[in-house]
Amino acid sequence: MTETFGTDKFNFLINNAGTGLYAPFAGTTEAQFDEAMNMHFKGPFFLTQQALPLLRDGGRIINISSGLTRIIKPNSSAYASMKGAMEVLTRYQAKELGARGIAVNMVAPGAIATDFGGGRVRDNQELQNHIVSLTALGRVGLPDDIGPVVAFLCTDDARWITAQRLEASGGQAI
Secondary structure: OHHHHOOOOEEEEEEOOOOOOOOOHHHOOHHHHHHHHHHHHHHHHHHHHHHHHHEEEEEEEEEEOOHHHOOOOOOOHHHHHHHHHHHHHHHHHHHHHHHHOOEEEEEEEOOEOOOHHHHHHHHOHHHHHHHHHHEOOOOOEOHHHHHHHHHHHOOHHHOOOOOOEEEEOOOEOO
16 A cells, blocks of 8 residues: 555445345345345445454544435335444444544435436436436435545544444535
């Protein structure tokens, strides 16, 4: 790491990997569940654990959740449950890593027009219209609506924020 980046430590870890899983509770297979669990909970859990020796004291960990931990949509039970587990883990990480000055927070995007889920929100006008009808700010979210929230949590201005879930959804389903 030192040869490539000129340092042996880093300041920020953003756990942002994810894939969509759209299956009803009764129809979710064990293979689908295991794949989602590995991606959304087990992966970030152990990646963060392994990265801790390299994370600078006073650093930040930002975990990415989903508005679906608050807004119940059919066919999202497995995905949302794993994101809910990450929300609990975020609070535990904040408590256990606080002695090192490491702040740990969660950003929970609402519906965002990206490639996620095969471009489901981005490419489906009917779905977009539905989301717009439920959203206080009257539009579907864009990637540029989430990046600055994550970036803010990495600044000195956010130094006193830890163990928090920040939903960035434009007021979806309030």
